Amino acid sequence: MKTPDQTTVAVVGGGLVGSLLACYLGRRGYRVDVYERRPDPRTAEVERGRSINLALSERGLDALRRIDLVDTVMAPALPMHGRMMHDVSGRLTYQSYSANGDRAINSISRGALNATLLDAAEATPGVTLHFGVRTTAYGLGANSLALARGDAIEVVEPDVVIASDGFGSAVRQSLEVSGRVSTLTEGEDHGYKELTIPAVDGEFAMDPDALHIWPRGSSMMIALPNPDKSFTCTLFWPRTELEALTTPEEILTHFATEYPDAVPLMPTLVDDFQHNPNGLLATLHVDPWQAEGKVALIGDAAHAILPFFGQGANAGFEDVVELDRCLTETGDDWGVALPIYQQRRQENAEAIAHLAQENFIEMRDKVASPTFRASKKVEHALERLLPGKYLSRYEMVSFTTIPYADVIERDKRQRSTALATAAGVGAVAVGAALGLLARAARKGS
Template sequence: MARDGAGRGPGGERVAVVGAGLAGCLLAVLLGRRGVPVTVYERRPDPRVAGAERGRSINLAVSARGLAALEQVGLRDHALKRALPMHGRMVHPLGAAPNFQPYSADGERAINSISRAELNRSLLDAAEATPGVTLRFSQRVTGVDAREGVLLLEGADGGTVTEPADVVLAGDGAYSAVRTSLGLDVDADFLEHGYKELTVPARNGDFALDPDALHIWPRGTSMMIALPNLDRSFTCTLFWPKPDFDALDTPERVAAHFAEHYPDVAGLMPDLAADYARNPVGSLVTVRCWPWARYGDGALAALVGDAAHAIVPFFGQGANCAFEDCIEIDRCLDEAGGHWPRALSLYQERRKANTDAIAEMALDNFVEMRDRVSSPVYRARQAATHALERRLAGRYVSRYELVSFSTVPYAEIPARIRRQNRILGAAALTGAAALALAARALRPALRRRGGR
């Protein structure tokens, strides 16, 4: 596969990363630091010049996994300086006062609200500053021919042009053109819900809502959330069944709907009707694909991030999970001694079960956020969970804690939760049996005492 020539990696490979989003940029930095020359192809103009696409990007909730990855390229502290910590959920039930639900038992741990566009700019800057990394914008990759070892790009005249590549790492999103061209086995499961972004601007120069929380308006089959921004605004995202968006087809209907269903925030959105009309409705998809890598005579191609395993955003783990992919590729290259076929084989084998696990947990968390969080029973259960975490520190850990505040592999979390619950159930039964035995043993003495 490798041929003689300049601008190659240590093994002679010409490496292409498709997509200059979060994962593509992080991966380019990691590879560049290994001494592997990388060319990054991005279909958009440089967002640092042209600005970010509006209305399509859900704010990021970066947590332990993402921060650990950013630490590897020296961006953790920089990201945190531009982030707002959210220590819990502020739940806004309809017809009742908001209630705050901390994420951790001690109330100290937080997930971090970060602008996707701003973090992308920071990673682009880091990639551009890394020796051996070349960024090429307004380059639409339409596929890869692994047999011939070439990338397929859209030419200026609408035709196809080719460029040689020995290793292609596709981070081109949930609707990956590279994945389509490779003919991999893909299952794309779309929710009936879509999403639309709105804005709560700053009010008198300050936050209109509590900035220390991720706000949720649960409405059973739908919801709205809001995350704080550094300019003291909030980015709100509606998650509604798609037909519901179409039903609000006039400014009057938009205003009336929000006054009825989101009364405590409707008055904080002076541009509500205009935002609602202007911003598009996005789709929510879970992508399951296998294999993630295709080995041709001319090139290796592998999928990264959403291209391999897009998930719905309800656990805030999309970017965190994609960052873990990048770290795993870097680790596998170490273990494989830079041998790309072996490294990519290890990578897909290790990550597949983890990404399947977080995909299922994210879907379940949607039901929790839109419905369960407003239930008194749910709140009581969460209080009991936090009490157990405090009493059994390190031995009993909630699912949320394991997902958001640890780097325990996602695939290990469901089994650990089941094991914890079995032990807890056995302990409860043992305790109940002991109490019953003690009560039976005490009955004669109690009867004697009663007789005196």
């Protein structure tokens, strides 16, 4: 078996997950080549309207902490301690994310995060970054990658290929064509569009310590703060509806009806709406994630999910930590490590895909309802009553590294009790419910 310094690893895609993976593999001593189809994003212009910021939480932070990058990444981050709901009359309701209101998810710039990770990868001995190099095909026989640099095609045959080339992964598509991988794409009917709320007189136009939500049933808008005191809004809507709204009158009328308090804060609304692209949302169910211990999928290439739990990148970063762990446990034997990596991560990816779908319904339909708000209050009360024993689903997903599949199981045990309590049953029943809950928590949570 080759030692890491004799082993060449090609990482396809230098996005968030690929650049983090290159850091980890470089630190293990591998010879890593990252092939990224875009020009270097640290010097090139940013693409208009493509997810400018994202919410980073504990899973992502854990992956960054392990390679001493967390302070650099978090320096410009903006904490969001809760969600701020805007109803159609402009009334605001705040819900903190944690029982004591002290925990926050973090709004960070996707570009800045990618740049930090690329800088770190570049500074890691053994790692070489190649920009403007598009992978066009992968061949399992010789573990070959066809790389397009302008009109020129070059073929490389590294020892290991890891595909972190996102939702439309070219490596995955080659594996699909050769019958080695099958992919089920679910729910492509929804899309998204990015819009802007700029700073007003150099200050935030809304509270920057919250993720703002305008829940409207079939559609939903959210806004996250940026360091330049603007907010990036994302409107989620069925694609047919997004495409149907075209003229300035249609756009303004729709927003005046659905998001009246936001309109005065969005001076570039019509221009943003007309010129920013419509993004595509879907869930990918991919199987298997690796073949013959020499090629594997990671991040969105393996498990693109809906963005409604703010976990896609966080989950991809967790993949990197798990792959690194598998390499450690197997003495860097890729043939053994990759199947274990798949076995450990796949069920968790399915779990967060499911949780993200459910959270969409929660965010767009339920967050504004009095019953939902009551159930959140009860959840938080239970968290305070049973510290460390009772953890809400949100808390487990965003503020711990409890495997996603375990989150679902534990949440099931806890949820029925919390809902019964929220329904306003009498003190005796509450006592019994708490007793049950404490027992459930002691059992194995």
